[in-house]
Amino acid sequence: MNEILDKIKQKYNAEDVTIQRERLAFVTVSKNLAIDAVTWLRDYEGFSHFVMMSCVDWMEDGKFQLLYLLHNPETKIDLGVKTYIDRENSVMESAHHLWKQVWTYQRELREAFGIDFPGSPRIEENFVLEGWEDIPHMRREFNTKEYSENTYFPRPGRETYDPATYMQQKLYPNQPVTAKRKDNDK
């Protein structure tokens, strides 16, 4: 494990190395070197299995964090390569030439976060939603409750109760309520 981490640190200036457990580690690589690093891991270090690709929205920092999770079937090591891309101009180099399943992940990320991967096959097609016109729904500024209320005719009279308080009132109506509600958002 340490061997591969040392190598990637030396070769690609990997920062922020986290060893999660014995066979799982994450490194952060700059945007320009990320695909190079993933290619190198696949071709020379035996990380031939692509586990998944995902994205985290760091809205406060104005950044998206992309994660390429790779697996080495020989040594059974999982290595996550993270990289930050700009949130406003979210374009990332495509990795579709490395594994075919990356196509699907990149289509999903484009629909959910609006990240563009130029050159990725079928990237323009709908992934799950059809005819979505609003901002990408997984961006954190998208307010799903507000969207739902404006779009889907909410039924009036819907109320939310705290189960502890509600049950106490039902079971012991004559006694003062001692159970405290934990979350205040309805």
Added chain:
Amino acid sequence: MSEKDMNSKVNEMLARSEANVKNSGKKFVRPEDEEREVVAPDGSIIKVNPIYDYFSGARPEEEKPRNGIVEKFLNWARAESIWVLGFGTGCGSIEIPPLVTPRFDMFRFGVQMRPTPRQSNAFIISGYLSVKTLKRVIRTYEQMPSPKYVLALGSCTINGGMYYDSYSTINRLDHYIPVDVYIAGCMPRPEALLAGFAKLKELIKAGKAEKANEYARNFDWYKANQKKIVKDWNMPDYNW
């Protein structure tokens, strides 16, 4: 109806369909629905216009109840033959298979499953309904022959249930297709579904399950609601 009447009715329908296609532009015409020429097995060339050839341009029509005892007899007969479409939309569809087993056995109530909307008259919307599925539900519902009944299963169809704030699932089913019976719960057990069928039969016998007519009557309202959320409306307006 005489042959002449029939022909004039068909022509009227075709004209209306043509007007619909013109009014809506080409927006909903997908590549496979475009007018084209195909070669038949015998080598002759046939013109195909799927919008006319495959779809009906007619709006659904209201069917007036017949007089007195005839309608009562028909309703009794309808109540005893409920043919459910095998179409699962959400998590609730897992509650339907047990009904076909000896334990719950819906056949004893005259309820059975069919694989195609053309042969069924009851539609169970089983749980949460995403917009994508709703589009298919509308197409399927309009293909079913009248009189048809809709059972809405689970709280998601009533007020959105636990998905009330989701961007992709609808909150109230009755704004998109008319609902005869709601079966509340999350999830309702198969017994609740059987109770729902019993309620539906009661309604049919009482002549109150006339929601297919309501759909025809308020067709524009339903279509407007449906089009509000189905943004890529790429099907003909009055399908089948």
